[in-house]
Amino acid sequence: MKNFSKVSLLVSDLSSAAILRAYLIGTSLKSLGIDVEIIGFLFGKNLYRNLPPDLNVYDFPGKDFPAFLGEIRKILPKINGDIIYAIKPQTTSFGVALLKKLYSKKPVILDIDDWELSWYGGDDWHYHPTPKQLYRELLKANGALRNPHHPLYVKWMEGWVSWANAVTVHTKFLQQRFGGILVPNGKDTSLFDPIQYDSESSRNRYGLSEYRILMFPGAPRPYKGLEDVLIALDKINQPDLKLVIVGGSPYDDYDEQLQQQWGRWIIKLPKYPADVIPDLIAAAHIVVVPQRDTLETRAQFPLKLTDGMAMAKPVLSTRVGDIPEILGDTGYLVEPACPEQIAEQIQFIFQDLESANQKGIKARERCIKHYSTEAMASTLKSIIARL
Numbered sequence: 319m320k321n322f323s324k325v326s327l328l329v330s331d332l333s334s335a336a337i338l339r340a341y342l343i344g345t346s347l348k349s350l351g352i353d354v355e356i357i358g359f360l361f362g363k364n365l366y367r368n369l370p371p372d373l374n375v376y377d378f379p380g381k382d383f384p385a386f387l388g389e390i391r392k393i394l395p396k397i398n399g400d401i402i403y404a405i406k407p408q409t410t411s412f413g414v415a416l417l418k419k420l421y422s423k424k425p426v427i428l429d430i431d432d433w434e435l436s437w438y439g440g441d442d443w444h445y446h447p448t449p450k451q452l453y454r455e456l457l458k459a460n461g462a463l464r465n466p467h468h469p470l471y472v473k474w475m476e477g478w479v480s481w482a483n484a485v486t487v488h489t490k491f492l493q494q495r496f497g498g499i500l501v502p503n504g505k506d507t508s509l510f511d512p513i514q515y516d517s518e519s520s521r522n523r524y525g526l527s528e529y530r531i532l533m534f535p536g537a538p539r540p541y542k543g544l545e546d547v548l549i550a551l552d553k554i555n556q557p558d559l560k561l562v563i564v565g566g567s568p569y570d571d572y573d574e575q576l577q578q579q580w581g582r583w584i585i586k587l588p589k590y591p592a593d594v595i596p597d598l599i600a601a602a603h604i605v606v607v608p609q610r611d612t613l614e615t616r617a618q619f620p621l622k623l624t625d626g627m628a629m630a631k632p633v634l635s636t637r638v639g640d641i642p643e644i645l646g647d648t649g650y651l652v653e654p655a656c657p658e659q660i661a662e663q664i665q666f667i668f669q670d671l672e673s674a675n676q677k678g679i680k681a682r683e684r685c686i687k688h689y690s691t692e693a694m695a696s697t698l699k700s701i702i703a704r705l
Contacts, residue, residue: 322702324353326399328415330408330467332377333362337369338621339431339488340405342503344373346695352702357397359389359410361467367592380410382464394418401705403427404482407434407475409466416481425705428482429501430492433617435476438469440613445470484701489640491617499701502619502644504694507686509593510628515600524587526601529560530668532634533602535595536622537565538573541615543608543636548580549657550664557582559664561606564598565589599629604667604674607635611654615639623649627685632667632674634660644689648681650674 325347327340337356344354356373361380369375378393380386397418404415407430415426435443447455455461462468476496479485485498493500521527532551538544544561551559562585567573577584590598599605605626609615616639623644626633633649635641642651650667652659667674687693 322352322400322705324355324399325401325403326397327354327356327358328397328402328404328411329356329358330404330406330411331361331380332356332358332365332375333360333380334366336405336411336431337366339429339503341367341369341373342691342694343403343405343429343501343698344369345506346504346691346698348372349691349695350699350702355399357393358405359393380466383466384464386410386466390414390417399424401425401427401702403429405429406431407472407479409471409475412475412478412482413471416478419481425483426481427484427486427701427705428479428498429486429488430479430496430498431488431503431619433492433495433613434472435469436613436617438472443469443473445473483705486698486701488619489617490643491639495617499697501694501697501701502689503621503624504691505621505624505628505685505689507628507682507690507692510596510599510625512600512630512682515597515629517600520597520601524562524598524601526560526562526585529558529585530556531560531562531602532604532606532664533562533564533599534606534622535564535599535625536620537567537569538563538576539567539569540572541610541612542620543610543654544576545580546608546610546655546657546660547606548576548583550661551580551583553657553661554665559583560585562587562602564595595625596629599625599631602626602629602631603671604664605629605631605633606660607633607641608652608660609636609638609641609654611636611638619644624685624689626678627681627689630675630678630682632671632678633681634663634667645681646684648677648684650677 357376359380360377402415404412455463486501487493487498564587607622636654
């Protein structure tokens with residue numbers, strides 16, 4: 319460890335959720351006494367989330383090709399870590415890291431926390447342009463291939479994974495696909511600690527005290543299965559049951575579509591700072607993570623799972639990807655896209671909420687053991703020691 323005193327975390331897009339993975343890895347490395355800098359390109363207007371000041375964040379303008387090549391020349395001398403840790407197999411992170419490795423000989427770790435190609439059809443995606451299409455997409459001002467995040471470049475980067483000195487992955491699905499060492503996102507279980515919060519007070523604070531609360535502390539998307547929960551609430555038809563959605567969708571108007579059809583079951587809360595989220599989750603009776611079974615979700619580790627687990631809440635989720643293994647026997651599982659089973663489990667949990675809360679306590683113990691920032695730091699320490 320003493321040979322590696324500083325790590326440069328290279329983020330593909332600082333205006334995307336990739337910065338959250340960098341934050342957790344960076345925080346874990348700092349707990350090992352390693353200096354950390356987070357550096358990357360900003361393709362949106364602002365950072366996806368502001369990070370604590372003890373994590374140095376340096377951003378460079380995200381541009382399309384060919385202007386992006388000039389930004390690469392600017393960023394390379396600024397990458398000063400003894401190790402380069404690239405977040406995502408993108409040209410804007412892993413590609414830049416490999417360039418830096420070429421002339422600096424510094425080791426590169428690649429982190430894969432999602433299957434990037436799954437958003438384009440996975441293995442079925444191919445690029446076979448006509449000469450005219452290739453000319454247009456490469457040379458026209460708005461040509462698709464001028465975007466550094468184009469799936470063709472992602473496919474190339476996935477082909478070069480073996481060039482990394484080490485690979486870390488978020489789920490077993492990704493491990494089977496890319497190899498590497500499993501490093502699930504760790505939860506700060508000292509912040510997410512139910513002893514520090516009173517559920518009844520939290521419900522009062524957010525105007526929820528009259529209801530039995532199913533909470534989804536994230537951004538609604540069609541593949542996240544909230545429609546299945548809302549159909550289940552239609553079936554149960556008990557007016558004191560509410561689905562609380564925290565933050566809404568920053569991507570589109572999908573949450574408005576849900577509101578129009580199922581507004582009687584929905585309570586929308588605004589986006590809150592990260593340190594307020596445990597207080598919000600304290601207000602829940604059940605945390606729901608109803609993932610549907612898609613190419614994208616099979617590769618994912620929904621962070622809402624460990625939000626609920628760390629706060630010792632009953633977690634109701636689906637048998638998709640790694641979710642059954644993450645929860646073990648400490649949660650409630652149903653088949654994906656099955657509102658009937660969701661309705662049954664909601665009623666089952668509320669029939670004996672005390673027993674469900676005991677299961678939640680076991681979920682917290684499991685979270686501390688396997689999915690805490692301490693567990694994450696321990697794995698990262700062993701990876702760096704082997705470089």
